[in-house]
Structure formats: structure tokens, C-alpha cells
Amino acid sequence: MNSKKINASNFIVALVALGLLLLPAYSALTGNIFILTLFTRIVIFALAAASLNLIMGYGGMMSFGHAAYLGIGGYAVGILAYEGIGSGFIQWPVALAVSALYALVIGALSLRTRGVYFIMITLAFAQMAYYVTSGLSRYGGDDGLTIYKRSTFGGLIDLSNRVQFYYLCLACLFGGIYLIWRIVNSRFGMVVRGVRSNEQRMQAIGFHANRYRLVCFVISGTICGLAGALLANNTDFISPATMYWTRSGDLMVMVILGGMGSLFGPVIGTIVFLVLEEVLSQFTEYWALIMGPLLLLIVLFARGGIMGVLGRLSRG
Amino acid sequence: MVDSLANSLADPLLRVENLVRSFGGIKATDNLSLDVLPGELHAIIGPNGAGKTTLISQLTGQLMPNSGAIHFAGRNVTWLPSYERSRLGLARSFQITCLLPDFTAADNVALAAQAHDGHSFRFWGAARKEKHLRDAAQAALTRVGLAQRADVPVSELSHGEQRELELAVALATKPQLLLLDEPMAGLGVTESARMVTLLKELRKEVTIVLVEHDMEAVFALADRITVLVYGRVIASGDPDAIRTNEEVKRAYLGEQHAVTRHG
Numbered sequence: 329m330n331s332k333k334i335n336a337s338n339f340i341v342a343l344v345a346l347g348l349l350l351l352p353a354y355s356a357l358t359g360n361i362f363i364l365t366l367f368t369r370i371v372i373f374a375l376a377a378a379s380l381n382l383i384m385g386y387g388g389m390m391s392f393g394h395a396a397y398l399g400i401g402g403y404a405v406g407i408l409a410y411e412g413i414g415s416g417f418i419q420w421p422v423a424l425a426v427s428a429l430y431a432l433v434i435g436a437l438s439l440r441t442r443g444v445y446f447i448m449i450t451l452a453f454a455q456m457a458y459y460v461t462s463g464l465s466r467y468g469g470d471d472g473l474t475i476y477k478r479s480t481f482g483g484l485i486d487l488s489n490r491v492q493f494y495y496l497c498l499a500c501l502f503g504g505i506y507l508i509w510r511i512v513n514s515r516f517g518m519v520v521r522g523v524r525s526n527e528q529r530m531q532a533i534g535f536h537a538n539r540y541r542l543v544c545f546v547i548s549g550t551i552c553g554l555a556g557a558l559l560a561n562n563t564d565f566i567s568p569a570t571m572y573w574t575r576s577g578d579l580m581v582m583v584i585l586g587g588m589g590s591l592f593g594p595v596i597g598t599i600v601f602l603v604l605e606e607v608l609s610q611f612t613e614y615w616a617l618i619m620g621p622l623l624l625l626i627v628l629f630a631r632g633g634i635m636g637v638l639g640r641l642s643r644g
Numbered sequence: 645m646v647d648s649l650a651n652s653l654a655d656p657l658l659r660v661e662n663l664v665r666s667f668g669g670i671k672a673t674d675n676l677s678l679d680v681l682p683g684e685l686h687a688i689i690g691p692n693g694a695g696k697t698t699l700i701s702q703l704t705g706q707l708m709p710n711s712g713a714i715h716f717a718g719r720n721v722t723w724l725p726s727y728e729r730s731r732l733g734l735a736r737s738f739q740i741t742c743l744l745p746d747f748t749a750a751d752n753v754a755l756a757a758q759a760h761d762g763h764s765f766r767f768w769g770a771a772r773k774e775k776h777l778r779d780a781a782q783a784a785l786t787r788v789g790l791a792q793r794a795d796v797p798v799s800e801l802s803h804g805e806q807r808e809l810e811l812a813v814a815l816a817t818k819p820q821l822l823l824l825d826e827p828m829a830g831l832g833v834t835e836s837a838r839m840v841t842l843l844k845e846l847r848k849e850v851t852i853v854l855v856e857h858d859m860e861a862v863f864a865l866a867d868r869i870t871v872l873v874y875g876r877v878i879a880s881g882d883p884d885a886i887r888t889n890e891e892v893k894r895a896y897l898g899e900q901h902a903v904t905r906h907g
Contacts, residue, residue, distance in 0.1 A: 510767065514769060515767075515769070515774075516767045518751070521746070522747070525747060531725070531726045531730075532726055532738075533735075534756075535727055536725075540764065543765065
């Protein structure tokens with residue numbers, strides 16, 4: 329069984345990981361800068377999707393407000409930069425801490441509910457965050473906030489250098505996935521996954537289910553806050569649109585497309601989603617008309633997403 | 645008389661006092677009092693709708709009573725949530741199989757052992773590689789005869805095996821009191837016989853409250869039997885006393901009539 333597991337899905341994962349590692353070399357050889365820009369964005373969103381997968385795929389918590397953390401992480405960087413604090417050693421920990429705090433409050437309130445109510449309440453809180461930032465007139469309000477200088481790390485790394493920034497994002501992605509891998513297989517992860525499988529049973533054998541769910545929710549939000557800090561540096565700009573509900577929807581689609589509860593699935597899902605969006609939008613401005621039905625087909629006929637299909641192929 | 649004698653020998657492990665729980669206008673538990681002594685196997689029987697599962701759910705904390713009190717091992721646990729009762733040593737098996745379907749048999753039991761082995765805010769080490777959890781799981785699986793099926797996902801186990809796994813999960817929490825809600829439900833003749841043999845072994849180690857429809861099994865196993873009808877205790881005593889009790893006969897005869905009428 330183990331030898332069989334090596335083919336198809338694991339092979340694709342290894343191939344994609346290698347491709348991501350070698351991408352800057354390809355970009356340099358061909359002089360194609362665009363592809364590096366595109367994949368920097370993809371890698372950042374993949375980290376956000378991976379964090380969503382932790383609560384959605386492993387924890388069974390369908391958060392429809394995950395883009396809020398992208399905004400919070402981004403605004404932490406943007407606002408501190410605007411106020412003259414440019415060091416990443418301050419900006420980034422603040423971005424993570426504020427995201428964690430937001431997740432703690434939102435989680436404590438919304439985890440009292442289940443199912444559709446949970447989806448709606450996380451959506452409502454994210455929309456609230458959207459309107460709050462729209463009202464920050466000092467920081468651009470609706471129009472957003474331009475970040476004139478990327479985070480500095482005391483000369484250790486130059487975020488304005490495309491290749492260095494790309495590798496930083498990739499390191500965060502691989503680090504994040506490694507962390508999630510450790511977590512889901514730990515005692516803590518077994519409890520969270522057990523609660524997803526059968527909450528009543530887990531309570532009956534002695535687990536205070538919500539306590540574990542809440543901690544998982546906070547970890548996920550913190551990782552996504554990191555993605556937010558990266559995103560703000562990537563675009564040199566942060567606006568309320570980053571946390572609009574459609575963005576939360578995109579993240580959910582990336583996770584479902586790649587395969588919920590599969591470690592690397594969100595990465596594959598994000599690549600397919602954003603590359604498709606890029607390619608289709610070159611043909612027509614109504615690209616969403618093609619994208620929508622395509623996603624519908626995949627969700628309807630490929631249960632478990634792309635990784636699920638690959639897994640079935642492996643098993644023959 | 646039996647009760648007063650037993651009471652003088654030991655404090656009850658579980659004491660239920662004047663428990664009331666109603667759903668709308670219906671009293672599913674109607675001023676119910678009950679003692680379970682350490683070491684005994686106490687069976688609870690009664691016709692369908694007598695409120696047996698409702699009672700078990702209140703004992704384990706899945707359901708809160710409207711009034712009354714539950715004392716377990718000298719503590720008032722009436723308002724404790726189920727996970728805290730589990731920590732005190734109260735374990736239950738479910739009438740309708742309630743397991744983690746996405747996990748293997750061994751995982752299900754190992755998680756129960758993990759729940760009673762310190763906190764689980766450990767984020768790094770692989771839980772499936774913790775030897776003492778796996779060993780505890782294997783030991784519990786062996787007790788119920790599932791040692792060979794440890795790595796089979798729950799969804800692929802037969803109904804009978806799932807009933808046995810329910811028991812293994814409960815055992816892995818090292819309970820002082822085991823509440824078994826119809827462990828024989830849906831079992832075939834040979835499977836039932838195996839379950840009775842297993843319970844005969846277990847009762848030597850742990851106090852058991854057994855809710856069961858299989859009268860043959862109940863009378864073979866129980867030290868004492870409490871009979872519920874419409875949420876009330878109509879009789880309590882040793883098997884012989886219950887067998888000859890007129891009110892009990894009437895209650896079961898009534899159910900028979902109802903069955904033939906509807907059937």
C-alpha cells in the first residue's frame with residue numbers, strides 16, 4: 329500500500345514543489361518576469377488557502393470570512409509603514425498578533441454555532457472588518473493605502489528584489505505546510521479531526537471540543553495573517569477590497585478545488601484557480617462566465633478535488 | 645430490604661435523586677430516584693418509550709435535567725458537561741453506534757486513551773507513534789476480541805464489530821462506571837452470546853449500568869434490575885423479585901397488547 333502511494337498524487341506534489349523552487353531560474357533564463365510576478369501572488373494565496381484548509385478540511389469549520397486575515401495582516405504592515413515604522417521585525421509580529429487576536433474573538437463567538445450559522449457569522453464578521461477599514465479615512469478609507477516602502481529586515485533580505493521576495497514567500501508556504509503537517513498528526517490534530525468526524529463521541533470520551541476548535545481557528549487565522557503581510561508587500565498597497573467576501577469565496581474554492589483535508593491540495597487548487605483566471609481573462613473580460621461552470625463541474629464530478637482524483641488514480 | 649442491607653455495606657457509586665426531564669408536556673423522566681452500588685451490574689429495563697436512553701443521556705451529561713440531582717463518586721455532577729464526567733470515570737456506549745467513521749478501530753480507542761492522559765495541546769509529535777497510547781488501544785481491542793481488526797477503518801467494520809468497538813472505546817477511558825445503552829442492539833444470536841460472555845468478564849472489574857431489551861441477557865447478568873415505565877421507577881430489586889412482580893408483568897403485558905394492536 330505504501331509503495332502504491334508513491335505514484336500519481338505524490339509524484340505530482342513533488343513535481344509542483346520542484347517547479348516552484350526552480351521557477352526564478354526559468355524566469356531569469358527566459359526573461360519572463362511576468363511569470364515570477366504571477367507565481368509570487370500564487371504562492372501567497374496558496375499559504376492563505378493552506379491555512380483555511382487547516383480549519384475547513386481538518387477541523388470541519390467552514391469559515392466564509394478568511395479573507396479578513398489577509399486584510400488584517402496587510403493593514404498591520406500598511407498602517408505601521410504609514411506611521412513611519414518600516415521594520416519587518418515589528419510589522420510582521422504585529423500582523424500575526426492582531427490576526428491571532430481577531431481570530432480569538434471571532435472564534436469564541438462564532439464557534440458557539442454550527443453549520444450554516446457558522447458560515448454566516450464568519451461572513452458577517454469579515455464584512456464588518458471590511459466596513460471598518462473602509463471607514464479609516466486617515467489610511468485611505470475606501471481607496472486603500474499605498475505602501476511606499478516594503479518591510480525592511482535590517483539588510484538580511486531585500487523584499488524589493490523580486491527573486492528574494494519570491495523565495496521568502498515560498499519559504500513561508502513550505503514552512504506553513506510543514507507546520508500544518510506536524511499539527512494535524514499531533515495529539516492536538518487528532519482531537520480536532522476527531523471532533524470533525526463525530527463531536528458527540530469526542531465529548532463523551534472526555535474532550536472539551538470547542539476549546540480545541542478555537543485554538544485551531546486561531547492558528548489558522550495567524551498563518552493567514554502572515555499571508556496578508558506578504559500580500560501587502562507584494563502589491564505595495566492594501567485596501568478594504570482585500571477582505572471583501574468574494575475573496576473569502578475564492579479562498580474556499582481554492583481549497584475545495586485542490587482537495588479539502590489534503591496537505592498539498594490547497595497549493596494545487598490555488599495554482600489551477602489563479603492560472604485559469606489569468607489565462608481566461610486574456611481571452612475575454614467575461615472570464616468568470618467560463619470559470620464558474622468549470623468549477624461547478626469539478627466540484628460536482630471530482631469529489632475530494634484534484635488531489636482526490638489523483639488519489640483514486642493511484643489506487644487504480 | 646435488599647436495598648437497605650446493601651446500603652449499609654457501601655455508599656452508592658451513583659445516586660440519582662428525584663430527577664425530572666420533560667419534553668413539551670411529556671415527562672420522559674418523572675421524579676426518578678436510583679442507586680447504583682460499587683461493583684454491581686445494575687440493569688434498567690422497560691417498554692419502548694420508558695425513558696431509558698433519556699436517563700442515560702442525563703447521567704452522562706448529553707442532556708440536562710429540569711430538576712433533581714445526580715451524585716457520582718460522592719460528587720454532585722448534575723450540571724457538569726459530559727467531557728468532565730468522562731474525566732471523573734463515567735463512560736457510556738451508545739445505543740446507535742457513535743464512533744469516528746473516518747478513523748481506524750485503533751485510532752478510535754487510542755483517542756479515548758489520549759483523552760485521559762493529560763491535555764492534548766501538544767502540537768508537534770506524531771500521536772499515532774506514541775507507543776503507550778497504541779498499547780492501551782491494542783489492550784482494549786484485545787479485550788473485546790478486535791485485536792486483528794485494529795487497522796481497519798470503522799466504516800468497514802461489521803455492525804457487530806462496531807458494537808464491540810463501542811465497548812473498547814468506553815473501556816479505554818478507564819471508567820469507574822460503565823453505562824451501556826443496549827449493547828446487544830441489532831446483534832445476531834452468536835454475537836449476542838459473545839457480548840454476554842464479554843460483559844460477564846467486565847463486570848468483575850467495573851460497575852455497570854446496563855440498558856437492554858434482551859431479557860434473557862438481563863436476567864443472566866444483572867445483580868439488580870430497575871424497571872421504568874413512562875419515566876418512573878415501578879420496581880427495583882433482584883432478578884427473582886422482578887420476575888414475579890405483578891406491576892412489571894402488567895407493564896410488559898400492556899406493551900404486548902400495544903404491539904399486537906399496531907402490528
